[in-house]
Amino acid sequence: MSDIAIEVKDLTRKFGNFTAVDHVTFQVKAGEVFGFLGANGAGKTTAFRMLIGLLQPTGGSARVAGFDVAKQAEEVKRRIGYMSQRFSLYEDLTPRENIRLYGGIYGLTLAQIRERADAMLQRLGASQIADTAVRSLPLGWRQKLAFSVALVHQPHIVFLDEPTSGVDPITRRQFWELIYDAASRGTTVLVTTHYMDEAEYCDRISIMVAGRIAAMGPPADLKREHNVESIDELFVQLARPAA
Amino acid sequence: MSALRGLLRKEWFHIKRDRRTATVLVMLPVVQVLLFGYAIRTDVDNVRLAVVDPAPSNTTLALRNRFAAAGVFRIVASVPRTEDLEPLFQNGTAQQAIVFDHDFTEDLGRGTPAQLLVITDATEPNTGALLQAYAQAVIQQYQFALPASPARPASIIVPVTRIRFNPTRESKNLFVPGLMAFVLTIISALMTAISLTREKETGTMEALLVSPLRPWEIIVGKVTPYLAIGFASVLLVLVEARLVFNVPVRGSIPLLLFEGLLYVLVSLAFGMLISSRTSSQRIAMMGVFLTTLLPNILLSGFIFPLESMPAILRWISYVIPGRWFVAIARGIMLKGIGLEYLWRETLYIAGLATVLLAASIRSFHERLE
Amino acid sequence: MTAIEAKALDKKFETTVALDKVTFSVEKGELFGFIGPDGGGKTTLFRILVSLMIPDAGSARVLGFDPVRDYRALRQRVGYMAGRFSLYPDLSVLENLMFFASVFGTTIEREYEQIKPIYVQLEPFKDRRAGALSGGMKQKLALCCALVHRPDILFLDEPTTGVDAVSRREFWDLLGRLKDQGLTTVVSTPYMDEARRCDRVALMHRGRLLVVDTPDGITGAFDRPLLGVRAKDRYKALLALRTYEHAHSAYPFGEVIHYTDNRIDAPVDRLAADVKTFLATSGFGDASAEPLTPTVEDSFIARTEEAA
Numbered sequence: 001m002s003d004i005a006i007e008v009k010d011l012t013r014k015f016g017n018f019t020a021v022d023h024v025t026f027q028v029k030a031g032e033v034f035g036f037l038g039a040n041g042a043g044k045t046t047a048f049r050m051l052i053g054l055l056q057p058t059g060g061s062a063r064v065a066g067f068d069v070a071k072q073a074e075e076v077k078r079r080i081g082y083m084s085q086r087f088s089l090y091e092d093l094t095p096r097e098n099i100r101l102y103g104g105i106y107g108l109t110l111a112q113i114r115e116r117a118d119a120m121l122q123r124l125g126a127s128q129i130a131d132t133a134v135r136s137l138p139l140g141w142r143q144k145l146a147f148s149v150a151l152v153h154q155p156h157i158v159f160l161d162e163p164t165s166g167v168d169p170i171t172r173r174q175f176w177e178l179i180y181d182a183a184s185r186g187t188t189v190l191v192t193t194h195y196m197d198e199a200e201y202c203d204r205i206s207i208m209v210a211g212r213i214a215a216m217g218p219p220a221d222l223k224r225e226h227n228v229e230s231i232d233e234l235f236v237q238l239a240r241p242a243a
Numbered sequence: 244m245s246a247l248r249g250l251l252r253k254e255w256f257h258i259k260r261d262r263r264t265a266t267v268l269v270m271l272p273v274v275q276v277l278l279f280g281y282a283i284r285t286d287v288d289n290v291r292l293a294v295v296d297p298a299p300s301n302t303t304l305a306l307r308n309r310f311a312a313a314g315v316f317r318i319v320a321s322v323p324r325t326e327d328l329e330p331l332f333q334n335g336t337a338q339q340a341i342v343f344d345h346d347f348t349e350d351l352g353r354g355t356p357a358q359l360l361v362i363t364d365a366t367e368p369n370t371g372a373l374l375q376a377y378a379q380a381v382i383q384q385y386q387f388a389l390p391a392s393p394a395r396p397a398s399i400i401v402p403v404t405r406i407r408f409n410p411t412r413e414s415k416n417l418f419v420p421g422l423m424a425f426v427l428t429i430i431s432a433l434m435t436a437i438s439l440t441r442e443k444e445t446g447t448m449e450a451l452l453v454s455p456l457r458p459w460e461i462i463v464g465k466v467t468p469y470l471a472i473g474f475a476s477v478l479l480v481l482v483e484a485r486l487v488f489n490v491p492v493r494g495s496i497p498l499l500l501f502e503g504l505l506y507v508l509v510s511l512a513f514g515m516l517i518s519s520r521t522s523s524q525r526i527a528m529m530g531v532f533l534t535t536l537l538p539n540i541l542l543s544g545f546i547f548p549l550e551s552m553p554a555i556l557r558w559i560s561y562v563i564p565g566r567w568f569v570a571i572a573r574g575i576m577l578k579g580i581g582l583e584y585l586w587r588e589t590l591y592i593a594g595l596a597t598v599l600l601a602a603s604i605r606s607f608h609e610r611l612e
Numbered sequence: 613m614t615a616i617e618a619k620a621l622d623k624k625f626e627t628t629v630a631l632d633k634v635t636f637s638v639e640k641g642e643l644f645g646f647i648g649p650d651g652g653g654k655t656t657l658f659r660i661l662v663s664l665m666i667p668d669a670g671s672a673r674v675l676g677f678d679p680v681r682d683y684r685a686l687r688q689r690v691g692y693m694a695g696r697f698s699l700y701p702d703l704s705v706l707e708n709l710m711f712f713a714s715v716f717g718t719t720i721e722r723e724y725e726q727i728k729p730i731y732v733q734l735e736p737f738k739d740r741r742a743g744a745l746s747g748g749m750k751q752k753l754a755l756c757c758a759l760v761h762r763p764d765i766l767f768l769d770e771p772t773t774g775v776d777a778v779s780r781r782e783f784w785d786l787l788g789r790l791k792d793q794g795l796t797t798v799v800s801t802p803y804m805d806e807a808r809r810c811d812r813v814a815l816m817h818r819g820r821l822l823v824v825d826t827p828d829g830i831t832g833a834f835d836r837p838l839l840g841v842r843a844k845d846r847y848k849a850l851l852a853l854r855t856y857e858h859a860h861s862a863y864p865f866g867e868v869i870h871y872t873d874n875r876i877d878a879p880v881d882r883l884a885a886d887v888k889t890f891l892a893t894s895g896f897g898d899a900s901a902e903p904l905t906p907t908v909e910d911s912f913i914a915r916t917e918e919a920a
Contacts, residue, residue, distance in 0.1 A: 039779075041746050165773065165802070166651075198803060232859070246717055261702060445696070449692075450698035455716060
């Protein structure tokens with residue numbers, strides 16, 4: 001597999017006269033943790049949906065895991081994992097049943113599923129809650145489990161849509177350690193978030209303003225270049241004229 | 244601006260903004276009446292059969308027994324002369340009659356064609372046709388069972404069929420008022436039930452609760468706009484009944500409209516009561532269907548005559564407002580009678596509306612639990 | 613003058629404890645924050661204080677009223693913005709405002725002075741449906757609706773959740789302005805960094821108040837040496853740090869690792885040098901370590917660890 005996990009060139013999406021995503025170009029390397037930021041309505045969600053094959057671009061191209069999102073959406077979907085705050089696990093199933101369900105969806109054998117489920121639950125220290133309905137687990141557990149389930153088919157890239165909003169600080173950090181762990185084993189991670197301090201956990205970030213990428217790079221470099229203390233400040237500086 | 248006026252205005256905006264839903268709400272009763280009006284037909288079970296047998300013999304008795312044994316027919320009368328049939332059809336005692344020719348037995352014995360007249364009340368064309376077919380089938384079977392004789396042709400009995408038109412038994416006239424009751428109840432109850440639970444689901448109820456609004460204001464604010472929509476439905480359904488189904492309105496139209504409004508009110512109040520006890524639109528919807536759909540189909544007397552029901556079901560039917568509205572609507576539309584005969588029914592519906600509204604105000608939670 | 617006085621409030625939902633002996637008071641004119649993750653009991657507490665729920669035990673006074681007994685009187689004077697904004701998406705901005713004004717028997721015109729600072733920002737969109745507003749605008753409209761009857765106290769339940777950083781900042785600026793007018797405001801938020809905008813905050817976790825104090829008081833009470841550690845491979849460095857014999861905790865904080873040491877009384881500079889040496893010998897030659905001022909989030913973590 002090539003070193004580039006996501007390659008986006010002039011990606012554009014119009015809704016009628018409104019250009020939600022306007023010639024966006026960027027690359028994400030394999031094993032990178034890439035933060036995708038933007039104000040409400042800046043086109044972040046639209047771009048995100050195109051990358052996971054849910055929305056057809058109206059211009060430009062995007063290759064995810066080596067496949068064209070416009071023409072080979074099915075191939076793309078097979079090679080990515082997805083988790084969002086809103087939809088992650090089936091609440092009336094137990095963690096083990098969820099793993100089995102998602103494993104089945106991605107065509108894993110029962111033996112593979114069992115093996116990975118055990119390994120995953122052990123790594124999370126979740127063996128004792130493996131057979132408790134997800135509904136009765138605390139939010140923090142659910143988020144960590146959801147992330148692991150999104151990785152069950154060992155995708156090349158995992159897309160996280162605001163994965164940690166509302167989670168307590170310790171769990172949030174445990175969650176980020178899971179992300180780092182996955183990245184250190186070669187999984188590419190693309191994450192959106194409203195926590196600007198969370199952006200600083202990423203290897204690189206991009207900030208979208210009015211459909212375009214207004215800034216991109218490692219958080220430390222961006223802060224230095226724009227002479228700001230935090231990404232929060234940078235974000236406000238970039239997004240305010242448009243707001 | 245007073246709080247209640249504010250509520251009414253807001254509710255009106257909701258209705259105005261969501262034109263599609265408003266149109267559906269107003270038009271649904273019209274469409275349903277149309278569909279059901281054509282679709283619902285009387286069952287061909289328990290057909291009330293009258294027999295005219297001027298010269299009873301073993302032969303005629305055998306054929307009569309065949310009718311009795313067919314399972315579909317119930318012989319309700321046996322009269323000597325054709326003229327005696329008239330009152331039977333008039334008052335609805337008989338739906339169908341077989342009239343043996345005076346020489347039926349002799350003709351059959353001689354091998355000459357025997358005359359048999361089959362008269363059917365076909366107010367309801369489909370049912371009428373079905374009844375005729377049943378009667379013919381019984382006669383046919385009887386013929387096949389006759390001992391074979393070379394002198395006799397295969398078809399020896401010549402049934403002559405005649406169709407009767409009987410205005411008082413016209414099913415459309417009976418169905419349409421019943422349908423109105425049924426359709427208006429469901430739509431009205433659904434409107435309030437959904438509108439209130441929607442606010443619970445979206446969280447706006449929290450803002451209403453924490454305000455100084457009183458439960459009665461919230462409930463009156465919800466019921467009033469939908470009363471207008473329901474009234475529009477009543478008007479349209481009546482126009483439809485008149486123009487499409489030719490159902491007469493022999494009594495007072497203002498009285499009929501007033502009764503319709505009262506009936507919509509009782510249904511809205513019922514929806515309100517359900518929604519004050521449920522927290523999701525889905526459950527409220529199921530609740531409305533469960534509590535209005537079946538009782539109004541089965542126990543309002545609109546499809547199945549209440550007179551032939553077991554006593555216990557008849558007793559249950561007394562609490563169903565639809566039953567009383569059907570009686571009112573039939574009374575005004577078909578019989579042309581007024582409040583002097585219908586005041587009991589009217590009073591019951593008005594009383595029930597008051598009780599239901601009071602109950603929903605009482606059971607309205609002023610907190611979130 | 614006390615605006616809120618809560619004593620040992622308890623609330624259970626089936627087996628889940630939502631509030632566990634919550635006691636605190638809020639002064640008149642204060643901007644008071646409840647800070648903590650979801651499921652901590654913030655919403656339940658707010659609902660009890662605005663009379664939407666009844667506590668299992670304990671008592672409360674809001675503006676001198678008992679939310680259980682005097683709820684009618686209380687509701688006249690409370691402004692409440694629920695977690696989900698409570699707006700009618702099919703009504704325009706102006707219609708939403710008019711409606712909430714009418715509910716309290718007043719009009720926009722009469723209350724114009726009170727809502728003016730927010731209303732001027734909404735005015736360009738006054739005919740737009742609330743459902744078509746951006747998150748930030750919805751939030752401002754909801755605030756405006758909660759203010760339109762000139763309440764004596766304002767409860768805002770997670771007003772900044774799911775709203776972008778720019779809108780969040782503007783929103784806090786507005787709250788600052790309301791505070792200057794003397795309005796008592798109680799806010800809840802899961803964002804730790806917003807604690808700085810409050811006069812006093814209560815850190816809330818699993819139904820309990822971990823601490824109630826000023827933001828400075830809270831970070832000032834952080835009594836462990838805190839270091840910020842940087843390394844190129846921060847994940848491996850983090851794992852390595854946790855194996856260090858004196859390590860108390862090590863957590864990623866963005867690009868930096870926040871490290872606390874067990875040697876409470878040792879000078880921080882010496883600890884920094886020690887940690888740097890340890891990392892260098894563990895193969896992180898590029899690592900740096902320097903003393904840090906603790907944040908509210910550091911305090912929150914420390915206190916939840918203590919509680920656990």
